[in-house]
Amino acid sequence: MKKVKAIFALLMISTGTFAQSGTTAEAGLFDDPVLLFYITAGFLFVVALLVIAVALYMLQVLRYMAKDAAIARAKKLGIEYVEEPGWWTKFNLWVSDSVPVEKEETIMLDHNYDGIRELDNHLPPWWKWLLYGSIVWAVFYLIAYHVTNSLPLQTEEYNNEVAYAEEQVRKLKAENPGVVIDENTVILTTDAIALQDGKETFNNICASCHRVDGGGDIGPNLTDQYWIHGGSIQDVFKVVKNGVPNTNMVSWGGALSPEKMQNVSSYLLTLQGSNPPNAKAPEGDMYVPPAKKEVDSDTVKAQASL
Ligand code: HEC
Structure with missing residues (x-):
């Protein structure tokens, strides 16, 4: 009886029953109910195995x-x-339906190829049932996927998933x-x-005025460092969104x-410095990205100290 009491007390301590009633606010290792559940389940599992x-x-x-x-x-x-x-022996016999070795003579064929008979x-029943099963499945498949079209084929499945994902994106954005x-x-x-998406947009609708390589035609050269409206991503975005009044650059917003x-x-900023042939002459002011400016001033400093 003493032993049982001791084990019980040990269990109580380990499950944190005492720790909680104590004055210290320290959390017991076994306070987590999920952990406790796993330990109990694991214990029961081991007992069941035994x-x-x-x-x-x-x-x-x-x-x-x-x-x-x-x-x-x-x-x-x-x-x-x-x-x-x-x-096990019975199961093997049933699953292979083979004639036992002792009765082999009954199924021996007449052929005798230099002693090889x-x-x-x-045929093993499991194999035959697999064959029948696949025939039934093929009929079902043909009807469901190609006759009644009641189940989606891969392409449709893919499109459904893309549509679902797009819907999720729309919701998330909203x-x-x-x-x-x-x-x-x-x-x-x-x-x-x-960037690939940007390239497609550029080639489809912007290239007619700015050329596919960005070298400029009706619109200015977008590959050099000179910009009429500024060359930061914010400046470029603003021009694309609002356009430039009284010019061919309309608003795309x-x-x-x-x-x-x-x-x-x-994407169009990745064309910076690509220097395409027959590009339009620079227009506007030179724009140096902030990161490059620092490098430049460092270079200047380095040169000055020489
Ligand atoms: C119909 C011709 C035309 C089309 C199409 C066109 N642009 Fe332009 N774009 C222009 C013209 C002209 C200017 C110069 C505006 C000015 O004089 O300020 C310009 C200016 C710009 C500028 C500012 C350049 C600078 O030096 O500051 C950017 C950036 C630009 N376009 C991007 C685009 C993008 C991106 C598209 C496609 C979505 C596009 N453009 C479509 C004609 C066009």
């Missing part, structure tokens, strides 16, 4: 005793003891108005997918989403 192991062992002992009794009885009656095949064994892209929040993105405008602005 019970099963003992039960199997007892069963085996019982079988040996029964076998001994059967042998003794057979001896008494003066007959030979024949052991029943085990469940052939058995005409049954719920988080803080992430709206405008001339103040626009960033110079380096994301490959975004209505036709392109803010994200698309961010993408195309970021």
Whole structure:
């Protein structure tokens, strides 16, 4: 009885029952209910395994005793003891439907190729059922996917998933108005997918005036460091969004989403310094990105100290 009490007390301490009632605010290791659940479940699992192991062992002992009794009885009656095949042997026979080695002669074919002879064994039932099953499945598949079109094929499945994902994005954007892209929040993105999207937009609608390589035609050269309206991502975005009144550069704010405008602005800035042939002469003022300015002033300082 003393022992039981001690174990119980130990359990109480380990589950934090005492820790909670104590004055210290320190959390016990076992306060977490999930952890406690796992420990209890693990403990029960181990107990169950032990019970099963003992039960199997007892069963085996019982079988040996029964076998001994059967042998003794057979001896008494003066007959030979024949052991029943085990469940595994029976299962194997059923699943392969093969003729036992002892009866092989019954299925031997007449062919004799230099001593190599052939058995005409049954096809294994599991294999046959697999074949029948796949035939039934093929019929079902054909009807469901190609006749009634009641289930989606891969392309449709893919489109459904894309549509679902786009819907989620729309919802997320609607719920988080803080992430709206405008001339103040626009960033110079380096994301490959975004830049690819920007490139497509540029080639489709901007290239007619700025050329595919950005060298400039009706619109100015976008590959040099000279800008009429400034060369920062914010400046470029603003021009794309609002256009330039009384010029051919119209406002794209209505036709392109803010994200698309961010993408195309970021893309066209990747053309900086690409120096395409027959580019239009520079227009406007030189714009040096902030990072480069620092390098330049450092270079100047370094040169001055020489
Ligand atoms: C119909 C011809 C035309 C199309 C199409 C066009 N632009 Fe322009 N773009 C111009 C002209 C003209 C200017 C010069 C405006 C000015 O004189 O200030 C310009 C100016 C710009 C500037 C400012 C350049 C600077 O030096 O400050 C940017 C950036 C620009 N365009 C980007 C785009 C983008 C991006 C697109 C496609 C979404 C586009 N443009 C489509 C004609 C066009």
